[in-house]
Amino acid sequence: MQSIYLDHAASTPLHPEVLDTMLEVYRGLVGNPSSIHNNGRHGKRILNQARDRIAAHMGCQPSELVFTSGGTESDNMALIGAAHAMRRRGKTHIITTAIEHHAVLHPAEKLSSEGFDVTWLSPDIHGRISLEELKSSIKENTGLISVMYANNEVGTTQPIEEIGGITREIGAVFHVDAVQALGLLPIHCASLPVDLMSFSAHKINGPQGVGALYIAKGTPVEALLLGGSQERKRRAGTENAAGIAGFGKAVELAVSDREHKWKTMEQLRLHFVGRIAQLLGDSGVVVNGHDVYRVPHIVNLSFPGVDTETMLMNLDIEGIAAASGSACTSGSLERSHVLQAMALPEERLRSAVRFSFGLGNTLEEIEYAAEKIATIATRIRNNA
Ligand SMILES: Cc1ncc(COP(=O)(O)O)c(C=O)c1O
CATH class of the missing domain: 3.90.1150.10 (Aspartate Aminotransferase, domain 1)
Structure with a gap:
């Protein structure tokens, strides 16, 4: 059969070249990338190389990438981290859509139960969000807008550039879940009016359990994971060096192809x-x-x-x-x-x-x- x-x-499926990249890391003695000895520095070098590689392919600064455990964590960090940071500025209204992945929907529901005011935009029968409806749902205190690039169930894409333009005018943070878009739609972070963007390695022939959140310089986001000072204190925890190296290779292959x-x-x-x-x-x-x-x-x-x-x-x-x-x-x-x-x-x-x-x-x-x-x-x- x-x-x-x-x-x-x-x-x-894992791309064979991604597997080779990861095996090479696993075969070496990778110390904790935060350790100062030679093995630790080796781990750090692997992370830096992957970060530089991904940043070059996605059109952002290496420092604007935070490695995570995947799309779910990136979405959670974007929603909860940005909502909490914007609350300090008195902005507690969030706009998102009813067709987001649960990794956005559930954090938005949690924020709503914490007292945030959440507007859920409904799509048309083809899965497209209306820009007019988005504009008319904006309030004085809108602090965060989260709209996915491409839907994971029906494939419909959203007018991200237009939404980003609207978000910029009102000074809100714009998050885009680009998990299903990476490797198919052009993504050049610096040219898009987007502040936060979520990515996942295992959707582009990379390993499961690795992803990234792009955080445009200056975007207010509170950390969810507290502990060590990894990822510039934005995401504590020893990094998954082999997974991140594999993610770097997967991004390179996906973007070039x-x-x-x-x-x-x-x-x-x-x-x-x-x-x-x-x-x-x-x-x-x-x-x-x-x-x-x-x-x-x-x-x-x-x-x-x-x-x-x-x-x-x-x-x-x-x-x-x-x-x-x-x-x-x-x-x-x-x-x-x-x-x-x-x-x-x-x-x-x-x-x-x-x-x-x-x-x-x-x-x-x-x-x-x-x-x-x-x-x-x-x-x-x-x-x-
Ligand atoms: C649009 C979208 N966002 C987020 C996720 C979650 O990503 P991960 O599986 O890496 O946690 C997925 C996975 O299906 C997805 O399709």
Whole structure:
């Protein structure tokens, strides 16, 4: 049986060159990067090299990067750290969206329970936020705006530059969760009107458990982790030297290959959707998300009459890995908060499946998966 991995938005395979980079670090005796002896300095050098490499590829200063344990920690630090810092300036209103990843949603809910005033913007049926609604929700005391670059469930992108322009006018902090955008959308931190940006290594063929938060110089953010003075006192804890070195390599590979990857992913997705529509007919499959404002590697499809979990289980039996939404939501029968916020009809909500493409996927695999999906959907519909 073939094994086809179509869940790259949840996690991606490690790139062989990333693995080599990490193995090299693991094989050496890396001391604690904070130690002053030779082994410690070796660890520090590894961190500095990775930081310089990432900064060069992302268009920021090395000192503007804080290494974290992944996208979740970066988002938590951005939301809680900036909200608390802005409260000192009397700004306690936060604007975010109803379609953020839980790593933003849950900190925003926590801040709301602490007394912050939180506005949740709802998207249109394609997952796009309205700039007019954003503008009209601004208050005197708006201190933080957090909007994701590309949605992890449907792939829809947001007008980050426009939102950043609005945020600059009111002197608020702008955070962007760019976890699904890195390696596909152009990211040059210094040229974007963004103050905080979250990244995760394992979405770009790097290791799990490593990420970064870009903090533009001068942005007020309080530290969440207290202890040693690592990361310029912004994030205490001994750094994951091998993971960070792997992240550095992964960023270099992802950014250099960005345009080629975009084209390849676009080709795979269009072929996939086209073939399924050909086999099931146009009414047999519906695309959830935006046609134009989107990343190319994620597609969310509804198969009316075919329950999400039934489809996922049948796909798994055929060796095809897909998901019902974000990795945390899948595995439970919870409906996706993103699709609900998009106000999709019930039938589309209960039959939605996310497919996401990446390194190693081929047109042959896509063709095979599309045929299996059509066969499963037809069988379930006929037995219903
Ligand atoms: C948009 C987005 N933000 C944040 C995260 C969390 O990242 P991590 O898995 O590195 O904690 C994810 C992971 O799925 C994501 O897709």
